[in-house]
Amino acid sequence: MTEGNNKDWSPRIVAFLCNWCSYAGADLAGVSRMQYAPNIRIIRVPCSGRINPLYILSALRQGADGVLVSGCHPGDCHYISGNYVARRKFNMLKKFLEHVGICPERVQFSWVSAAEGARFAALVDKVAEDIKRIGPAKIPMVPVK
Amino acid sequence: MAIIKVKDNNPAAAIRELLRTMLEKQLVSAILVPQEIPSKKTVVQTLVSDPDKLDAVNPLAPIFSINSARIVVKMCIDQMTGPVSGQAVSEQPAEEKEAEPPEAEDSASEQKQEQAPEQEQGKSGEQAPAEAQSAAEDEPAAAEGQSAPAPIAVVLRPCEIRALIELVKLQQASLDPFLVIGVDCWGTYSVQDYAAMVTQGPQDSSVTADFLKQVTAGNFPEELRGACRACQYPVPTYADLAIQLIGDDISQQIRIEAQSEKGKEIFNALGFEVTAESKERKSAVEKLKEAKKQLAEQDKADFLEMISSLCINCHNCRAVCPICYCKQCVFDGKVFEYPLEKYLNWSGKKGVLPVPPDKLLFHLTRMSHVATSCVACGQCEAACPSGIPLGRIFQRISTAAQEALGYEAGRSLDDDLPLTTFRENELSAVED
Numbered sequence: 282m283t284e285g286n287n288k289d290w291s292p293r294i295v296a297f298l299c300n301w302c303s304y305a306g307a308d309l310a311g312v313s314r315m316q317y318a319p320n321i322r323i324i325r326v327p328c329s330g331r332i333n334p335l336y337i338l339s340a341l342r343q344g345a346d347g348v349l350v351s352g353c354h355p356g357d358c359h360y361i362s363g364n365y366v367a368r369r370k371f372n373m374l375k376k377f378l379e380h381v382g383i384c385p386e387r388v389q390f391s392w393v394s395a396a397e398g399a400r401f402a403a404l405v406d407k408v409a410e411d412i413k414r415i416g417p418a419k420i421p422m423v424p425v426k
Numbered sequence: 427m428a429i430i431k432v433k434d435n436n437p438a439a440a441i442r443e444l445l446r447t448m449l450e451k452q453l454v455s456a457i458l459v460p461q462e463i464p465s466k467k468t469v470v471q472t473l474v475s476d477p478d479k480l481d482a483v484n485p486l487a488p489i490f491s492i493n494s495a496r497i498v499v500k501m502c503i504d505q506m507t508g509p510v511s512g513q514a515v516s517e518q519p520a521e522e523k524e525a526e527p528p529e530a531e532d533s534a535s536e537q538k539q540e541q542a543p544e545q546e547q548g549k550s551g552e553q554a555p556a557e558a559q560s561a562a563e564d565e566p567a568a569a570e571g572q573s574a575p576a577p578i579a580v581v582l583r584p585c586e587i588r589a590l591i592e593l594v595k596l597q598q599a600s601l602d603p604f605l606v607i608g609v610d611c612w613g614t615y616s617v618q619d620y621a622a623m624v625t626q627g628p629q630d631s632s633v634t635a636d637f638l639k640q641v642t643a644g645n646f647p648e649e650l651r652g653a654c655r656a657c658q659y660p661v662p663t664y665a666d667l668a669i670q671l672i673g674d675d676i677s678q679q680i681r682i683e684a685q686s687e688k689g690k691e692i693f694n695a696l697g698f699e700v701t702a703e704s705k706e707r708k709s710a711v712e713k714l715k716e717a718k719k720q721l722a723e724q725d726k727a728d729f730l731e732m733i734s735s736l737c738i739n740c741h742n743c744r745a746v747c748p749i750c751y752c753k754q755c756v757f758d759g760k761v762f763e764y765p766l767e768k769y770l771n772w773s774g775k776k777g778v779l780p781v782p783p784d785k786l787l788f789h790l791t792r793m794s795h796v797a798t799s800c801v802a803c804g805q806c807e808a809a810c811p812s813g814i815p816l817g818r819i820f821q822r823i824s825t826a827a828q829e830a831l832g833y834e835a836g837r838s839l840d841d842d843l844p845l846t847t848f849r850e851n852e853l854s855a856v857e858d
Contacts, residue, residue: 335787335791338787338791342783342786342787343772344772344775365849366846368852368853369831369845369853370845372830372831373794373798373830374794376797376830377823377826377827380822380826381729381730381790381793381823383730
């Protein structure tokens with residue numbers, strides 16, 4: 282399967298959402314009956330700081346076309362500073378994704394609070410659109426075309 | 427800062443004599459330093475406590491077989507965990523194995539001396555009669571109890587020191603028992619290249635001398651290791667005593683500088699005549715870095731393809747990496763053992779599945795673990811049986827990651843590890 286030749290393809294995006302803000306934001310989008318792209322699979326985590334880069338890489342390796350990570354806005358972390366540490370970690374991850382040859386846009390970070398249902402819906406639409414533009418992930422790497 | 431005269435165009439011998447003096451004066455209790463094996467085909471790290479066993483010492487040999495920060499970590503095990511008897515006992519054999527002295531005879535004597543440092547003190551005392559009396563009369567155990575024991579000198583390259591600093595910050599090592607002696611480094615050959623050069627080279631000249639002649643003239647040999655070609659750290663970032671070669675005519679003289687309180691004590695005890703800093707040194711170091719930068723830019727590698735095609739998943743790179751310190755690696759556990767069904771499922775999804783399936787994931791994970799502390803020593807590259815230029819890849823990636831976080835691995839003991847700290851207003855570009 283090469284990029285772009287499959288019209289039926291729609292991206293599969295794994296979303297890691299923090300329990301206290303972004304997951305509640307997604308919930309709000311749901312109960313408010315907002316429409317957004319059906320491409321995401323949500324995994325709830327205690328805090329964005331809890332997300333090991335290995336999870337993100339593992340999702341990509343197991344066939345996800347994109348990964349979305351979302352937590353509380355800076356300063357609003359339920360655990361005071363988890364998202365600040367997460368921000369550093371993800372910044373580093375992004376840096377080497379581009380060097381390694383994986384499009385850094387496949388992994389996206391954003392902050393969504395529990396009150397931002399509309400923001401969450403818009404974010405998912407945007408991420409889905411981005412991943413659609415990039416095309417299906419070439420990971421796991423296939424040595425022969 | 428003092429100048430040490432070099433005799434017979436042999437700076438390694440000058441360093442050897444300096445170390446010998448330190449041992450004889452009992453300023454240090456032992457020295458961890460590389461020595462040439464009798465066939466001269468390689469050097470091994472040795473822990474020397476007898477000044478007469480320093481004859482083959484050559485810290486300038488352009489060969490890099492192990493990142494000695496790993497050895498220092500092994501020697502610190504009981505320092506880190508407190509005096510737990512079980513761990514202290516198990517540490518002993520590991521230390522001897524790593525030291526690997528050139529001769530079996532040495533090994534026996536060294537072992538004896540390690541276990542009984544007071545005997546060694548008595549022995550060197552015999553050679554210097556004035557000291558003999560005091561050393562022999564004192565109850566050695568009591569004498570040691572009163573004042574801090576003399577430190578163990580460790581002679582390290584800049585990249586080894588940087589790795590050691592990172593390991594201290596990662597709470598894997600302690601600098602307390604050690605006196606770090608840093609030596610300038612122009613680069614090294616691989617173990618294989620070095621051995622081949624010794625075999626093929628002329629009888630009357632040594633590989634070390636040839637190498638020093640070339641690099642001091644500004645020529646970098648083709649065979650230089652990939653990581654060394656791009657190295658931006660020819661000078662130790664931290665040392666108690668720094669032995670400075672760059673910027674001097676090393677056939678005539680080398681310099682020694684005390685860079686810490688601990689270093690100053692030893693420096694003063696050695697009784698050097700204090701001189702001014704070399705004027706050429708700064709510009710010479712800059713010039714060297716610039717030349718290396720040029721060499722590095724010629725090098726481009728496609729990481730994804732290299733890993734997916736060349737890696738055989740042997741995990742050698744992890745075994746030799748000084749920063750990979752975990753006792754139990756996630757890749758050794760059951761997490762990455764899959765049932766057959768899962769393999770078929772993955773294969774079915776894309777029609778073809780390269781196996782083993784987690785090669786790239788292993789490298790990416792290792793990268794995310796070490797990127798902030800990677801000192802680009804290139805041992806991973808040397809250990810790779812498939813010749814993947816891991817050292818250069820990690821160098822490029824870790825430099826980018828460290829730059830983004832405003833950190834430099836091994837720069838100083840005072841910088842916080844970048845993933846243990848944060849600033850409230852930073853990196854806003856990450857978010858959309």
